[in-house]
Amino acid sequence: MTDRTLYIVTCGAPLASRVADGVSAARLRGWTPYVLPTDAARPWLEGQDLADVPILTGNRKPTEARRAPKADALAVVPATFNTLNAWANGNANTYPLTTLCAALGSRTRTVAVPFAKHDLAGHPAWLASLAVLRYAGVRIVDPHDGSTASLEPIESGTGDRVAENFRWDWVLGELESSGEIRGVSQ
Structure with missing residues (x-):
């Protein structure tokens, strides 16, 4: 197994409570993980074994050296309504969003696990943003069952249960599957 760098971008939703599980699963599969939380995700990381x-967090200063090697892949778990729409629209106004936008531009293998309730997922921007990201080569994984063929919104009040039943193997399997992203071998 080769050592590969994985950026785990996490947003503020119940699935962020499983980041430590993702770190462990990634390490078992030969990845070296780095966590990039949005501001809203930081409280979800408290109490997790991420020592x-x-x-x-935050952009580095011009005099600071690069803090991490270039990512071989990115996992966005969970991808909330706000982050997913901003990312698809090219808004790079935070460190996690800058990283995500750069990954699209460099065609870095990326898997996203959208996590939005019915009312937000019903907004027209949601479907448009998913279409943009899919077109750009992002693999979209349903947090309920790992499906890449369909995506169901999170029913209000069930976020913790969805997070509890989530399997990181769904994400890592998609990152490791063979294939091409927009004609570029990965």
């Missing part, structure tokens, strides 16, 4: 995992 030795680099957590990258």
Whole structure:
């Protein structure tokens, strides 16, 4: 197994409570993980065993060296309504969004696990943003069952249960599957 760098971008929703599980699963599969939380995700990380995992927040200063090697892949778990729409629209106004936008531009293998309730998923921007990201090569994984063929919104009040039943193997399997992203071998 080769050592590969995985950025785990996490947003503020119940599935962020499983980041430590993702770190462990990634390490078992030969990845070196780095966690990039949005501001809303930081409270979800409290109490998780992430002591030795680099957590990258905020932009580095011009005089600072690069804090992490270039990512071989990115996992966006969970991808909330706000982050997913901003990312699809090219808004790079936070460190996690800058990283996500750069990954699209460099065609870095990326898997996203959208996590939005019915009312937000019913907004027209949601479907448009999913279409943009899919077109750009992002693999979309349903947090309920790991499906890449369909995506169901989160029923209000069930976020914790969906998070509890989520399997990181769904994400890592998609990252490791062979294939091409927009004609570029990965």
